[in-house]
Amino acid sequence: MNPSPLLFDVHLDLAMNALEWNRDLRGSLESVRRREQHLKDRPDRGNGVVTFPEMRRGRMGLCVATQIARTVDRFSRMPGWASPEQAWAQTQGQLAWYREMESQGELRQIRDRSGLERHLTDWSAEGATPKAIGYILSLEGADSIVTPAHLERAYSQGLRAVGLTHYGPGRCGGGTDDDQPLTPFGRELLAEVERLGMILDVTHLCDASFRDALDRFGGPVWASHSNCRTLADWNRQFTDEQIRELVARDAVIGVAVDAIMLVHGWRHLKSTPAEFQLTLERVADHIDHVCQIAGNANHVGIGSDADGAFGTEQMPQDLQSIADLQRLVGILGRRGYTQPDIEGIFSGNFLGFLRRVWS
Numbered sequence: 001m002n003p004s005p006l007l008f009d010v011h012l013d014l015a016m017n018a019l020e021w022n023r024d025l026r027g028s029l030e031s032v033r034r035r036e037q038h039l040k041d042r043p044d045r046g047n048g049v050v051t052f053p054e055m056r057r058g059r060m061g062l063c064v065a066t067q068i069a070r071t072v073d074r075f076s077r078m079p080g081w082a083s084p085e086q087a088w089a090q091t092q093g094q095l096a097w098y099r100e101m102e103s104q105g106e107l108r109q110i111r112d113r114s115g116l117e118r119h120l121t122d123w124s125a126e127g128a129t130p131k132a133i134g135y136i137l138s139l140e141g142a143d144s145i146v147t148p149a150h151l152e153r154a155y156s157q158g159l160r161a162v163g164l165t166h167y168g169p170g171r172c173g174g175g176t177d178d179d180q181p182l183t184p185f186g187r188e189l190l191a192e193v194e195r196l197g198m199i200l201d202v203t204h205l206c207d208a209s210f211r212d213a214l215d216r217f218g219g220p221v222w223a224s225h226s227n228c229r230t231l232a233d234w235n236r237q238f239t240d241e242q243i244r245e246l247v248a249r250d251a252v253i254g255v256a257v258d259a260i261m262l263v264h265g266w267r268h269l270k271s272t273p274a275e276f277q278l279t280l281e282r283v284a285d286h287i288d289h290v291c292q293i294a295g296n297a298n299h300v301g302i303g304s305d306a307d308g309a310f311g312t313e314q315m316p317q318d319l320q321s322i323a324d325l326q327r328l329v330g331i332l333g334r335r336g337y338t339q340p341d342i343e344g345i346f347s348g349n350f351l352g353f354l355r356r357v358w359s
C-alpha cells in the first residue's frame, strides 16, 4: 500500500484559534475539546478538528497560515477593530505566537524556494513524520496594513500572500456580500503587493473587486479557500466564468470544507450536516467541478478553512479531524483520478505554483 500523500492545506487560521479561541494546538483534539465543554461563546465550541498532532497524523507537512484582523466603521454590526493600528497590533500578536511555536520546533516558517525544498526533503523521507510543520504566512483581509510601508515590514516578517478583503466593505474594497470595486487605498496596496512579488489571494473579493483586482494586477494569483457557485449559490463562491479566468492565469484554487460553501440552501447556524447527508463526497464534487472547467487536475488543491470559526457542526460528517482529509484519496480514486492527479490536488499543484513564483 502506498503511504498517505503529503497534504498541503493552503488555508488555516492557526493563530486566530490560539489567541481568540484560546486553543493550545500542541495538545490532542480531545484536550482542546474538553477545555471548551462549558463554553457557549461561539457556535463551534467543542467541535474543533485542528491540532498539530492531528495535522501530522494526516501528513499535513505544510500549510498556509493566516494573520487576520479586520476593521469596521462605528455603525457596523460586524465584529472588528475600531482602527487599522489596533488591527495591525492584533496581527503582530498573532505573529508572536507563530514565532513562539517556531522556537519550540512545532512550526517552521517557509519564506523562499530553498526553505521550501529543504522542508519537503525532511517530509519526503520514507515513513518520516518530522515534528515541524511548515507554514507560509498569509494575510486574510488587509485592513490591518496601516500604510503601504507596513506591507513591506510584513514582507520582511515572512508574509508572502495577501487577500485584500474579508466580509463586507473593507478599507481595500468590497469583500464577500459587498458590491464595490477596490478603494483608492486598495489599489495602492495592490500595486505594492505586486512590487514586492507577493501572491494576491482572490478569496473573499466580491464580484466587483475581483474584476477590478484582476484587471490591475500583473503578479501571481491564487485563491486560498474558495468553492464553486454552481454547486453552492452564494457570491462567496466563484462563478464558472471566474474559475475559467483564474485557470487562464495559471492560478490554483483551494477548495474548502465549510458546509455553507458546499451546498445550496445551507442556513447559517440552523442547518445540520445530517440534514444534507453531507460528506467529503461533496468536497470532491467541488474539486471535480474545477477540474472539469480546467480540462485537467492541475488548478485545484485543498484550502480547508477547517478552523475558520466553525467546526464539526458545519462540516462533512466524515470529517471529525483534519486528518480525515486523507479520505479524499479513496473518494477521488473511485472517481477515476490517478495517483499523480491526487498527489497534485493534495500538494503538487500549489507546490508547483510556489516554485514558479519563487524561482
Ligand SMILES: [Zn+2]
Pocket: 140, 204, 225, 305, 308
Ligand atoms: Zn475566509
